[in-house]
Amino acid sequence: MQWTLNYEETWLHRLNPAFKLIFFLVLFLLLLFIHNPNMITNVTVVPLLLLLFSTGHQKKVLLILILPFLLLFFSSASSMMFFGQGSTTWWKWGLIHITEESFYRGLHIGFRALNFALLGLLFALTTRPVYLFYSLIQQLKVPPRFAYSFMAAVRILPVMVEEFQQLRAALLIRGVKKKKGIGRITQTVTLYAVPLLSQSIRRAHRIAVAMEAKRFNNKERTYYYKPSFSKFDLIFLLYIAIGFGLAFWMSGAFPYFDITDVRQK
Amino acid sequence: MKVGVSNLRLKFAGAPSLLFEDLSLHIEEGEKVLFLGPSGCGKSTLLQVLAGLIPNAVPVPMKADETVICESTGVVFQDPDAQFCMPYVDEEIAFVLENRAVLQEEMKGLIQFYLKKVGLSFQNPHIEISTLSQGMKQRLAIASMIALEPEVIMLDEPTALLDPEGTSEVWSTIKKIEAKQTMIIVEHKIDEIIDFVDRIVLFNSEGAIIADTDPSTMFSFYKHKLKEYGIWYPEVWEEHMKEIASLQGTRRGKEVLSVTNLKGYRGKNPKIEVPSITVCEGEWVAITGENGAGKSSLLLSLMNVMKTSGEKKVSNNVLKTVHDSRNQLAFVFQNPELQFITNSVYEELAYSLKMMNDSNVDEKVTAWLTSYQLEHVKSLHPYQLSTGQKRRLSVGTALFGSQPVLLLDEPTFGQDAQNTFQLLQLFEELRAKGMIIIMVTHDEKIVKHYATRQWVIEEGLLVSDRNLERVVEGNAHAMDS
Numbered sequence: 001m002q003w004t005l006n007y008e009e010t011w012l013h014r015l016n017p018a019f020k021l022i023f024f025l026v027l028f029l030l031l032l033f034i035h036n037p038n039m040i041t042n043v044t045v046v047p048l049l050l051l052l053f054s055t056g057h058q059k060k061v062l063l064i065l066i067l068p069f070l071l072l073f074f075s076s077a078s079s080m081m082f083f084g085q086g087s088t089t090w091w092k093w094g095l096i097h098i099t100e101e102s103f104y105r106g107l108h109i110g111f112r113a114l115n116f117a118l119l120g121l122l123f124a125l126t127t128r129p130v131y132l133f134y135s136l137i138q139q140l141k142v143p144p145r146f147a148y149s150f151m152a153a154v155r156i157l158p159v160m161v162e163e164f165q166q167l168r169a170a171l172l173i174r175g176v177k178k179k180k181g182i183g184r185i186t187q188t189v190t191l192y193a194v195p196l197l198s199q200s201i202r203r204a205h206r207i208a209v210a211m212e213a214k215r216f217n218n219k220e221r222t223y224y225y226k227p228s229f230s231k232f233d234l235i236f237l238l239y240i241a242i243g244f245g246l247a248f249w250m251s252g253a254f255p256y257f258d259i260t261d262v263r264q265k
Numbered sequence: 266m267k268v269g270v271s272n273l274r275l276k277f278a279g280a281p282s283l284l285f286e287d288l289s290l291h292i293e294e295g296e297k298v299l300f301l302g303p304s305g306c307g308k309s310t311l312l313q314v315l316a317g318l319i320p321n322a323v324p325v326p327m328k329a330d331e332t333v334i335c336e337s338t339g340v341v342f343q344d345p346d347a348q349f350c351m352p353y354v355d356e357e358i359a360f361v362l363e364n365r366a367v368l369q370e371e372m373k374g375l376i377q378f379y380l381k382k383v384g385l386s387f388q389n390p391h392i393e394i395s396t397l398s399q400g401m402k403q404r405l406a407i408a409s410m411i412a413l414e415p416e417v418i419m420l421d422e423p424t425a426l427l428d429p430e431g432t433s434e435v436w437s438t439i440k441k442i443e444a445k446q447t448m449i450i451v452e453h454k455i456d457e458i459i460d461f462v463d464r465i466v467l468f469n470s471e472g473a474i475i476a477d478t479d480p481s482t483m484f485s486f487y488k489h490k491l492k493e494y495g496i497w498y499p500e501v502w503e504e505h506m507k508e509i510a511s512l513q514g515t516r517r518g519k520e521v522l523s524v525t526n527l528k529g530y531r532g533k534n535p536k537i538e539v540p541s542i543t544v545c546e547g548e549w550v551a552i553t554g555e556n557g558a559g560k561s562s563l564l565l566s567l568m569n570v571m572k573t574s575g576e577k578k579v580s581n582n583v584l585k586t587v588h589d590s591r592n593q594l595a596f597v598f599q600n601p602e603l604q605f606i607t608n609s610v611y612e613e614l615a616y617s618l619k620m621m622n623d624s625n626v627d628e629k630v631t632a633w634l635t636s637y638q639l640e641h642v643k644s645l646h647p648y649q650l651s652t653g654q655k656r657r658l659s660v661g662t663a664l665f666g667s668q669p670v671l672l673l674d675e676p677t678f679g680q681d682a683q684n685t686f687q688l689l690q691l692f693e694e695l696r697a698k699g700m701i702i703i704m705v706t707h708d709e710k711i712v713k714h715y716a717t718r719q720w721v722i723e724e725g726l727l728v729s730d731r732n733l734e735r736v737v738e739g740n741a742h743a744m745d746s
Contacts, residue, residue: 151352166598210349
């Protein structure tokens with residue numbers, strides 16, 4: 001079974017992974033301080049363009065991955081719109097109460113969630129875990145024993161999925177009767193968790209012993225991959241800075257909404 | 266002495282007694298030593314002590330007057346899926362080179378060098394390990410072991426989980442490694458390495474050394490022990506066939522299982538296609554073919570666990586759902602542990618009966634416990650059983666009703682000789698009573714000696730279906746087909 005997506009490597013893959021991680025975290029924080037709905041609407045275009053044209057993944061795959069995040073956009077926006085507070089009522093029906101303030105706040109929250117999602121997706125689609133860990137060790141001085149343990153754990157995951165499928169078939173064939181109500185949850189947990197965990201714990205132990213046998217230790221080591229900084233890191237930095245700058249300017253020059261700060265009463 | 270221990274005492278937490286009591290073993294430089302013994306006698310544990318993994322990596326309380334451990338030891342373990350920590354072939358060998366602090370510029374060349382040594386030459390070694398066959402994975406494990414440039418090589422049942430083809434691949438690779446190397450091997454299947462080792466140490470089930478000598482002496486004086494301990498020595502099959510005197514020849518009873526235009530799908534693509542086939546009472550079908558050819562898919566399609574099209578019938582009952590199938594076909598999985606759902610051996614056997622509201626559960630279960638030789642462990646958790654016992658229990662749980670067909674997915678895989686023969690005898694008894702045995706296997710000896718019919722599967726198609734003449738010592742039986 002195929003577990004990895006086929007993709008072409010693009011300039012985004014060549015960014016330094018540790019730099020990318022920190023830069024994205026900073027962007028996440030920055031997004032929290034944007035209160036102008038005009039601004040955040042414009043900002044969304046910045047990661048969207050990269051996601052659509054620079055990840056090297058197939059359009060079909062991208063579309064499937066974006067769908068759940070659009071749902072997230074609508075659900076977070078609508079819940080804020082319908083039940084938020086405000087003074088200028090537009091529409092009221094039972095519990096639902098849409099005001100001008102809550103509408104813009106909802107829209108704002110929705111775009112913020114969408115931005116988080118797009119950036120997260122961008123990071124996940126253009127970063128190989130192995131490179132990320134090598135970069136964390138070398139640039140951020142994460143102890144190798146943690147980083148390599150994580151890499152080993154990533155390797156176990158597909159095996160677990162395969163085992164889960166076998167287990168499901170086995171339980172079907174044994175004809176396990178499903179219990180009703182709460183009992184069903186505990187039954188499912190014991191039927192699946194016990195065998196899957198016992199197999200994984202043993203496998204993890206074996207891998208750990210095998211790693212020790214290959215003389216993995218805390219002594220000095222060299223690295224097969226040496227992630228460094230390149231011009232792409234600078235390009236990326238500039239792209240984001242210019243993108244955010246343009247978004248800011250546009251929100252002032254060509255606003256869509258009258259409200260410029262959703263926190264205002 | 267290159268490696269060795271004197272008066273080793275070792276005990277696992279919770280075990281009632283010492284695993285080793287004053288055990289001493291010395292191995293000289295350049296020796297090739299084979300450890301033999303029944304499963305659970307502590308061979309692998311001793312290997313880990315000699316490799317320096319116990320007590321450093323695996324904390325087990327132990328005491329010894331003297332332990333000599335070679336700093337530069339390389340180990341290959343049993344499980345091909347549990348010895349790599351990186352996803353790609355080149356990265357895995359690089360991991361070893363990194364541990365040795367080899368300069369990064371030299372790594373690419375060295376990776377190719379070590380891969381070539383084990384006969385794995387890829388143009389670009391950046392290949393996912395999960396796409397390799399089990400035999401190739403073990404050769405990769407050997408490559409990363411020799412990338413340590415070890416003075417002592419230790420092999421802990423490196424072929425136990427491989428098919429015959431993978432086993433040969435692994436041993437021919439190991440034999441190519443420099444002859445001067447000190448080697449310690451733990452193994453159950455010894456026909457391919459018997460000429461390669463120059464010393465055999467035999468352990469009994471209490472973890473004591475009962476013999477320590479060269480191979481030919483071992484075979485002349487301790488053969489009965491090898492047999493008792495379930496070791497696959499060269500003539501074990503011939504002796505087994507002599508012992509069981511005669512297998513009944515094939516006798517074709519009435520037609521039971523019939524399949525028409527069966528296709529089993531995974532997603533939209535058919536994984537297996539069988540145009541039309543019938544199987545009669547008392548037949549023993551061996552399904553053979555390469556890994557991933559669709560052997561297991563065929564069994565799963567019969568069970569309706571996979572999406573299927575076409576028709577399956579067992580004595581006029583059409584099998585449309587999993588429920589229909591399990592009433593007619595007993596299914597035994599490759600990994601018995603996935604099949605267990607209760608907390609004791611007794612409960613496990615009683616489970617299906619209780620579900621059918623059978624009136625004399627106790628009587629039936631007691632009878633089964635006796636016939637599967639599990640009565641002394643009936644209150645244990647299934648996971649606590651030995652591999653042979655687990656396998657027998659999984660057969661027992663599958664055969665709860667009066668299903669006329671038994672489907673087995675590599676039931677003898679990874680079992681020792683004694684367990685294998687015991688299982689085969691059990692299946693033969695069932696077959697003689699008229700049950701149909703359909704078994705996926707890689708073992709040519711089983712096909713040759715026990716099967717009465719062979720299906721070969723290639724790339725999802727049944728390409729050959731032939732009746733076999735059972736090879737019986739002395740007189741060959743004629744077939745009436």
